Amino acid sequence: MRIDFSLNGKKVSTDTPPEKRLIDVLREDFGLLSAKNACYSGECGSCTVLLEGQTIPACQIPVFTIRAKHLITMEGFRGTEKYLDIINAFSEAKCTPCPFCFNGKVFAVDRLIDNRRSPEISEIMALLSDHACGCASVSSFIQGVKYAFQNRELRGELLR
Amino acid sequence: MIKNRRSPLVYYPKTVNELLQLYKSMPDSLLFAGGTEILYGRREKYPVLPNNIILLSRIEELAAIKRSEGYLEIGACAKLNKILGIGEHVLKPALYQAIKSIATCEVRNLATLGGNICSSYRKKTLFPLLTLLDTRLELRKHGGSRWINLKKYMIESEGLQPGEVLTRIRIPFNNFNNQAFVITGDLKSDYHNAMTFAFIASVQKEVLSDIRFSIGFSNNSIFRVRDFEDALSGRKLPIFGLTEDPVYNRLTTALKSNDIEISPFRRQQIEGMFLSFLHQLNDTL
Numbered sequence: 001m002r003i004d005f006s007l008n009g010k011k012v013s014t015d016t017p018p019e020k021r022l023i024d025v026l027r028e029d030f031g032l033l034s035a036k037n038a039c040y041s042g043e044c045g046s047c048t049v050l051l052e053g054q055t056i057p058a059c060q061i062p063v064f065t066i067r068a069k070h071l072i073t074m075e076g077f078r079g080t081e082k083y084l085d086i087i088n089a090f091s092e093a094k095c096t097p098c099p100f101c102f103n104g105k106v107f108a109v110d111r112l113i114d115n116r117r118s119p120e121i122s123e124i125m126a127l128l129s130d131h132a133c134g135c136a137s138v139s140s141f142i143q144g145v146k147y148a149f150q151n152r153e154l155r156g157e158l159l160r
Numbered sequence: 161m162i163k164n165r166r167s168p169l170v171y172y173p174k175t176v177n178e179l180l181q182l183y184k185s186m187p188d189s190l191l192f193a194g195g196t197e198i199l200y201g202r203r204e205k206y207p208v209l210p211n212n213i214i215l216l217s218r219i220e221e222l223a224a225i226k227r228s229e230g231y232l233e234i235g236a237c238a239k240l241n242k243i244l245g246i247g248e249h250v251l252k253p254a255l256y257q258a259i260k261s262i263a264t265c266e267v268r269n270l271a272t273l274g275g276n277i278c279s280s281y282r283k284k285t286l287f288p289l290l291t292l293l294d295t296r297l298e299l300r301k302h303g304g305s306r307w308i309n310l311k312k313y314m315i316e317s318e319g320l321q322p323g324e325v326l327t328r329i330r331i332p333f334n335n336f337n338n339q340a341f342v343i344t345g346d347l348k349s350d351y352h353n354a355m356t357f358a359f360i361a362s363v364q365k366e367v368l369s370d371i372r373f374s375i376g377f378s379n380n381s382i383f384r385v386r387d388f389e390d391a392l393s394g395r396k397l398p399i400f401g402l403t404e405d406p407v408y409n410r411l412t413t414a415l416k417s418n419d420i421e422i423s424p425f426r427r428q429q430i431e432g433m434f435l436s437f438l439h440q441l442n443d444t445l
Contacts, residue, residue: 001167017167019209021199041201042267054241054269060199061270062207064170065192065215108265130264 005066007032008076018064023047025063026073034074034103045104045131049073055107074103081155082110089147098135105131105141113149170213176221176300176327179214184302186212187323193217193237194270196263197279222274222327231332236274236325241265243273254339254358255331258289261343261356274326277313284351284376287314289341289358290331291382292372298328314382336360336370338444340437344429355426359437366445368395373437375430377420383430385414398442402435 001018004011007030014029026032026049035058036046042057049058050072077083086109090096097105108127112119124145128138136144171189173179183189189212192198199207216222222237225246232250234243240259248256262268262276262285276282277290277297287310295310301323307330312318320326338361345354356376362369371392374384388410392399402408411434415427422430 001170017206018170018213019168019206021205021207024205040199040203042196042270043264045264045266048266051269055266056269057264057266060267061195062199062209064213065195065217067172104266111265127265130266 001064003063003067005068006070008072014063016063019062021059022049022061022063022066022071023058026058032073032075036100036103038100044101044133045108046100048104048107050077050107055104055111074106077107077110082152085113085151085155086110086144086148089149089151090144092147093140093144095136095140095144097141098133101131101133101135105133105136109145109148112145113152118149119145166211168209168211168213170215172215172218174218174220176219176325179216179219179325180300180302182214183325184323186214188212189214191216191325193272193275194239196267196271197275197281229333231330234273234329234331236277236327236329237272238274240268240271240273240276244268252334252336252339254289254341254360255293257341258286258356258358261285261341261347273329277310277329278320278326281380283314283380283382284354284356285347287380288356288374288376288382288384289360290329291384292358292360292374293331293334295332296330297326298330299324300327301325334360334362336362336372338363338441340440342433344433355429357430357433357437359434361437361441363397363441363444366397368392368397368399368441371441373434377422381420383414383420385411388414397445399438400442402438403431 002013002015004013014025016025016029023035023037026035035049037059038044038046040059042060047058048055051066052070086106108131112123112127121142124142128141171182173182188210190210192213193216216237219237222235224235225238225243226233227250240262244256244259263271276286291310296307297310297313298305298307299320308318340359342357343354347354357373359373361371372389374382376382388407391407391410411431415422415430
């Protein structure tokens, strides 16, 4: 089945069995390896991508569901200022997520700080519980999220 | 791809009428909304799906959320996170907590309320609370529709019939000013052993005018003791020493005689949960 969609800002098309998982299509048909296959239940966050601006687990949907939709993977997100807000903040806070949880944490932080208000500790902890991984310390992650929000706020002011 | 296996055909209806027509002509097709239940934990590269799939997520009417004076009406394909976006002040604390307890934020961006209700496996999460709230469901099929109470929906002969599709969920607004939704265990990593408790109560002028509580068990059955609730309703708060009261026997007897096998530890847990909610009510005075 031919499926057309937008991938990282470019219109693409793939001829693939419709029941194939999105994660496998991204990795095998497009060579985008940032999203990883791990739990197959959408719980670990390693396959997180942005579908129409919403974070979703790519292992949980067959590719036919994304026809005519906009999809962004970490490869596409890396070139944006939003990504730099987060990655610079993580570096400043000495928070270094491992490759396994990186996608989930970065996309989730992006979603959280896009709310245009300073994230509360409880919200950050809830986010962390969704992406449980022992790679980065809790305190550095909390600090990283706070810095990321400041970065975005600062950039927003500069843009104005 | 596995040789000789036919890939499914996918249909993308844009209106409910189109959907009902398609479903009538292909009653064996799979109605695909969020898909989280269908692919959960399956590791095959090419999951085996029915020959015909009808994708519901392109039907705007099914994703709509409307507020009227008396109730909140949610389209069956409204994503759980979109429902959470309405806010805790509208949903009320118990329903907000219950939805938030489902999976991770990423999964809630896919999962739908209709999917949760229709899933034969996930009855523990929202069912206990939605039944307390007198939730009603709209079931439509080509050429007709009906509204049904969620409790009746659970009875096989009255629930979804061939050709019917769950289209809307109507949750009445309520005056329950004390609510709680508690999970024991972990729904995400240990769904089978977790239990969910939903409590709602209305306290007016120090009188417990209405109290309801239900429990979701591992085998997806819902436990509720109506005569115990009725006996407590209308009592003046605070209520102390309930365990010595003959009324309390109605709860303990129901726990022992219930069709569901409940271990002594679980029974104690349930009683403890109920008494702790009662303490909360006493503290509101």
